[in-house]
Amino acid sequence: MQAAVMYGPNDIRVEEREKPKCPPKGLILKVMAVGLCGSDIRNMTTDSLQGKYPHIFGHEIVGTVDETDAPDGAYQLGDRLYIYPEDHCLKCKACRSGHSENCMNSGNYINRQGGFADFVPVTNLQLQRDSVFKLPEGVSFEAASLSEPLSSVYACQENINITLGDTVVIIGAGPIGCFHAQLAKLRGANKVIVVEINDKRLELIKQFGADYTINSMSEDAVKKVRKLTNGCGADKVISANPAPSAQAQSIFMARKGGIIVLFGGVPKGSMVEIDTNYIHYNNLWIYGHFGANSIQVQKAFELAISPQFPANKFITHILPLKDINKGIELTRTGEAIKVVLLPNR
Template identity: 50%
Template structure:
């Protein structure tokens, strides 16, 4: 009988089971880590609830991972036992056309822990040879906690988005949605020099939590018209850049309506599959708006986001409102959905 471990195993949409399963074995080109922290991501909640087209069930999900090396294969060579490791969450092929153009998050052969291979919702996890060869796995300095490190992955996507639309000195930026991603957008926009950051959110609890990340104004969209409020705050001009960071059709409509002439709109949060957002394209046409979709990030975005966290320039600790044992994931999901948590980190 091999050694066993605790894991949360997804058997299908809505069927997440806490199980004792075989501990993975470490191959000659692999590294075995003891998972020390794994972040609960909004995409994980969607996958648990609705499934995901990339998954082969049963699967151990979880892609925001940090852990300690406990075993190395004799041909692995990259790490030694005892190393504290941040595990990068994308493994691009570096051969397809998107990879050749630097669009690693759009790799046509991408491997993602927790989707294509077992992820971090377990006590132990293998870093495969492909992850070691083509992924980004960093030895963490002692002053950075495992819990802080899991913020690197969501920050990477936020970082890539703001770099792409060039949020810069003096910009008026609106973030629609004050979940963990929305709060990261607030702090990063301020770090990049935004002059005015406005958060739109319908949850009072989330609005109150968002204030600590540097937002200048908050608008409760359940009590006020956010488009009118943004126009009022900007002398009827509108915002330079608006990021819709929530899965709501109305938020995308509002984003277009509150952007100034020749401004930029980003659809950061995907909407439910099969739904379509009715947009007033005359606003886009006559106001010369640029509308971007945003998803994922490149290897360089992840590296730079890692440095932001490790350097302390972005305070990852502030986002972690709850730390719970892995087996209490249902409570973690509840806390996230009802707005009591910004970021929940699970400890296997």
């Protein structure tokens, strides 16, 4: 099979590899579409596995069953499937309390072979748990590949209850920022303000419901947010980018009693100075967000493949797997919103 193999930071080679063997009571998925995620790019451009290479990444996976040893005929050859990368045990304390995103026994998808390849194995444990979803006929593989990145955005906005009439600030206009803008509008937000340093991205995000855009390199973002909210600040502020300075600044964009979400991870080891006195006297709530619980994963999948969600607007580039390095560059420069790679085609 063809696969995009990481040999080290920024060293991604598309080459022939042996097709994986079907896991006992599992299946082999023929990968028809796989999204290129920001975390994939971060992992493939840094020493993310600390020298444990070669490795195949890719976790936004959709395809068809090519081989199956699944019991009871649960999966047939040709079945169209979306594979959520983490499988939750649904038995530990975190899962049972409704927070399976914090599952203590979840499958470690980083250590598995990923989907930047023609074929990927799916284990029996994955099939037994909550990570495999069948695609209805008529739904494109490309649209379904957005289910995974949408899941965390969906969970975040549900958790903080973005709702009718809200003013929402999103810091970062990358692919995740675009998802946040669109979903906030679908949930009834009255005003969506996007802060970013890349003019190209600010222009692109307007099609996803951004009412106002601010380039924080050319104007004071906090002052502008205050001006756009009659001096009050936003109901909810989501920092969806990897900059520590953005997290520090985000608290000053929220109204008294408002909510701030630290959505985007910053470089490991980074420390952020936050004015805790300001948080204290303004009754601010600060949340960290990562992942999605089991039912939110399902709801996000159902939304991604529904007519309500304009999947095709997000997918700006569809490339063959051999052009993965081009896809990485398009995403890093901000020219692409979402790149979807097509193995086997």
